[in-house]
Amino acid sequence: MEKYSYRFSFGPWNIHEGADPFGPPVRPSRSLDEKLPLVRQLGFDAIQLHDDDAIPNLDDLSSQQLVQAARDLRRQIEDAGLTTEWIAPRLWEDARTIDGAFTANDPAVRAYASDRARKSIDIAREMDTDLILLWLAREGTYIRESKDGAWATERLIEAVNELLAYDPGIRILIEPKPNEPMDLAYIPTIGHGVALGMFTSDPARVGVLMESAHAVLAGLDPSDEMAFALGLRKLWGVHLNDQNGLKFDQDRSFGSVDLRRAFNQVRVLDEHEYWNVGMVGFDVKTMRTQKAERATAHLRNSLDVFLRLVGVVRSMDRQAVSAAIDGRDYEELDHLVMNALLGG
Numbered sequence: 340m341e342k343y344s345y346r347f348s349f350g351p352w353n354i355h356e357g358a359d360p361f362g363p364p365v366r367p368s369r370s371l372d373e374k375l376p377l378v379r380q381l382g383f384d385a386i387q388l389h390d391d392d393a394i395p396n397l398d399d400l401s402s403q404q405l406v407q408a409a410r411d412l413r414r415q416i417e418d419a420g421l422t423t424e425w426i427a428p429r430l431w432e433d434a435r436t437i438d439g440a441f442t443a444n445d446p447a448v449r450a451y452a453s454d455r456a457r458k459s460i461d462i463a464r465e466m467d468t469d470l471i472l473l474w475l476a477r478e479g480t481y482i483r484e485s486k487d488g489a490w491a492t493e494r495l496i497e498a499v500n501e502l503l504a505y506d507p508g509i510r511i512l513i514e515p516k517p518n519e520p521m522d523l524a525y526i527p528t529i530g531h532g533v534a535l536g537m538f539t540s541d542p543a544r545v546g547v548l549m550e551s552a553h554a555v556l557a558g559l560d561p562s563d564e565m566a567f568a569l570g571l572r573k574l575w576g577v578h579l580n581d582q583n584g585l586k587f588d589q590d591r592s593f594g595s596v597d598l599r600r601a602f603n604q605v606r607v608l609d610e611h612e613y614w615n616v617g618m619v620g621f622d623v624k625t626m627r628t629q630k631a632e633r634a635t636a637h638l639r640n641s642l643d644v645f646l647r648l649v650g651v652v653r654s655m656d657r658q659a660v661s662a663a664i665d666g667r668d669y670e671e672l673d674h675l676v677m678n679a680l681l682g683g
């Protein structure tokens with residue numbers, strides 16, 4: 340299928356064993372070695388990696404060993420015909436970061452978080468990517484009285500500044516999410532992410548990654564969240580997926596819940612030539628019911644829906660759309676969109 344000028348990515352966690360909070364894994368684990376060849380086979384160009392997806396035992400390695408392991412992985416990724424989109428420090432699984440990482444009340448925990456994030460930069464350098472993703476998973480609270488939110492904002496800026504200073508060649512992507520695992524997160528929306536970046540020591544090197552499900556959980560429209568960041572030239576990454584209302588983070592296949600919402604996400608990306616600034620990443624999980632041998636179908640489905648929606652966006656009758664907008668005939672505009680989505 341025509342891929343236009345887009346490049347596509349996903350992460351190894353998107354091929355998943357199916358465990359949920361109420362039940363154990365239902366599919367065997369696959370190693371990164373097994374997953375890498377699938378990425379190209381599924382029509383994708385790049386892989387996204389947490390620091391420990393790249394190097395599982397990174398906390399036990401010397402810096403020299405870390406660099407060597409990253410070099411070896413880079414070769415393996417290149418041999419699979421791929422590149423690495425970004426590296427993300429996984430700051431939310433360690434026992435120390437149970438109540439936050441950069442915003443933990445305990446200074447020893449904050450020091451661990453910064454140290455761990457610097458390791459991501461060391462890995463990224465060897466993997467030939469300049470992008471570090473920060474999903475600020477536990478930067479928030481279970482009860483508001485446990486932390487000072489203003490102080491936490493200052494700590495986040497300080498942490499980003501330290502990373503920017505550690506390597507003048509890197510750029511940082513902030514991925515907002517309003518809740519889960521914490522009850523209330525400090526950086527819930529794209530607006531918060533952009534604002535945080537603007538108050539760092541080098542705003543030109545801080546942008547955002549918009550995830551569709553996270554926007555929906557915040558009660559916002561994903562295409563508006565992207566358009567806001569596009570207008571500010573800050574949209575450098577996306578995690579497209581879908582979400583059925585306000586419940587747990589579902590990471591459903593792109594477009595599978597609300598096709599029109601997906602259409603609008605593709606529309607803003609396409610109209611603003613997003614392919615010039617970033618890759619199209621999907622953060623999708625297959626259903627727990629899916630059998631192991633068919634556990635990548637959600638990635639195929641998401642990519643297929645995205646590309647077909649690019650086709651729909653580009654096939655719309657521009658003149659008819661403009662005429663409807665000029666005449667303030669939004670019922671006609673609505674019909675043009677629905678007609679296009681129904682194969683009109």
Ligand code: XUL
Nearest residue numbers: 427474514550578588622
């Ligand atoms: C969590 C989430 C993560 C980040 C990467 O909801 O979306 O997978 O995208 O750490």
Ligand code: MN
Nearest residue numbers: 514550578622
């Ligand atoms: Mn994500």
